[in-house]
Amino acid sequence: MPVTIATSIDEACASLAAHPDALVLAGGTDLMVEVNRGVRTIGHVVAVDRIPELRGWSLEGDRADVLRLGAGTTCTDLAEPALASLVPALAQAARTVGSPQIRNTATLGGNLATASPAGDTLPVLAALDAEIELQSAGGARRLPLDEFVTGVKANALIPGELITVIRVPVLEGPQEFLKVGTRNAMVIAVTSLALVVDRPGRNVRIALGSVAPVPLRAVEAEVLVAERLDFENMASPDSDLVDRFADLVADAARPIDDHRSSAAYRRHAVRVLARRAILRAFPGSAPVPA
């Protein structure tokens, strides 16, 4: 049968090793669009959507502050309250993907492997310095996100390899994912921004989507606010700091003109999102610790 429905990671890896040109199929929401259009022909397929090991999540580390997400976690799962409370920005991003039908099948691993500049989970994973675990019949390896996503729809997967786990830190502090598109439902991002705050670490991490071939971190903006923000009280930054922050974030963008938008609009939108995100994260009074 040209379709292997794998029920374990080992089985999937063995099947990929036996069929070097096989396609990995998770939710199918990217792959089947190409098959239906006739731009992708199907030979051997290894379906990974029924591998229990790829579906769950757990907390790791001495302080249980690392979230281990199976690559087969769907966008619907990511938006569930238990996960949303651990990585709010990832839940917000997952919630904006497609429609309920798409979110029920679309997986985190599929979003990563597709590595579209507009992939909504990518800026969040970049802001969180996610680590991607890959496995093949030959063994496993781990890559930081910026080494995994190598260009427009390009990644570091080698034939026979499966994305199995995505690890992100569980941070203490507010998170935001903001996305601009032509409407609210079923929309591919014109631009997006993820901002996560690490209160004990006294830093803010910002990443941008849809404004470069790969997700970008706004490092200069991060450095500026790490020195100037009030992490103790989460006091709102003054308007001068907000302006400088938004300018630095917009400067980090490398947008282009394409069928979805213009470079100038994208840069403008990034500035607006940066301002909105920092003011939401630092609302003026400290959230009462639970």
Add this chain to the structure above:
Amino acid sequence: MTSVDGFSLSINGHNRSVVDAVAGESLLFVLRERLGLAGSKNACEEGECGSCTVRLDGETVCSCLVLAEAAAGREVVTIEGLGSEGDLSDVQQAFLDAGAVQCGFCTPGLLMAVDALLDDDSKPDDLTVREAISGNLCRCTGYGRILDAVDRAAAARQAEATP
């Protein structure tokens, strides 16, 4: 094109074998063209319109984006499994009563989406309803009567639940 060996699918509680498929066929294609179940509609084949919505192990999905062979061993419920002429489901009856159908092309997908919504939440608020049908496009109605139909279906299901 590679032809595939036969495989079987569980559709609306029945085992159906698919013998003449070609590699890469979607569940939607197999339902309509191989099994004669033409209730699920095909309008875009790219997940945008929702007119092909079915339930796969209980969850709503776009059947145009499901590889048919990979659905083997899962429970597929299509619009044909929701109700039948003379024995309409609460959601189908509500759409009729509200006049929520014009050309009808979006209707099977909407019925599946609304049925799934009400299984989860029999008293959805307006935002929940709008989100639940955000993956189903209707070019005719302007959605007003569809929202009305969802209210009626929700009321019917609550009445059913509290005798």
